[in-house]
Amino acid sequence: MKVLMFNGSPRENGCTNAALKIIADQLKKEGIESKIICVGNREISGVGAGGDDAFIKEIASQIKDYDGFVFGSPVYYASPNGTMISFLDRLFATCKDFALKPACCVVSCRRGGATASVDVLNKYPMFYNMPLISSNYWNMVHGNSPKEVLKDEEGVQTMELLGRNMAYFLKCIKCGKENNLFPPEIPNKIKTNYIR
Secondary structure, three states: OEEEEEEOOOOOOOHHHHHHHHHHHHHHHOOOEEEEEEOOOOOOOOOOOOOOHHHHHHHHHHHHHOOEEEEEEEEEOOEEOHHHHHHHHHHHHHOOOOOOOOEEEEEEEOOOOHHHHHHHHHHHHHHOOOOEOOOOOOOEEEOOOHHHHHHOHHHHHHHHHHHHHHHHHHHHHHHHHHOOOOOOOOOOOOOOOOOO
């Protein structure tokens, strides 16, 4: 079992990465591999803008090889940073291999805007039929540096529990498949317009 994590921060080894590493450590203890890809230090344009198709297609081609996902971003102006939003817009528009794979979304912030940012990130897995993994609080850490993040005892505990919960659900899914319990068939999406 493998989990792919996306770091939306332009600082590859900053606060968001510190949160993702806490989750990765818990997954490792549970015998689950993980990989962190930093996307926040790339120039990624929005849907329809082009320019970075090769990178998006490369990431999209890897999705089928992973069992779970973590989407992490710093908080900028009470929202995930723009690069992360553009990346997720492009990735989810391109890739159809996310369905029924567990996901969790985490944010790092200095002070405020974290809950609004988690809400924005959660919409991506919710729109693509992915079970959301939760913890015992909003999935956030606070700090102005990785060292400060590690002093956020509640945030650290939240990330640790996220890692353990992700491992538990991945193991449940594996156990179900081994016992001939398979996920439901996903119907073609019905789209309606509000104006006729």
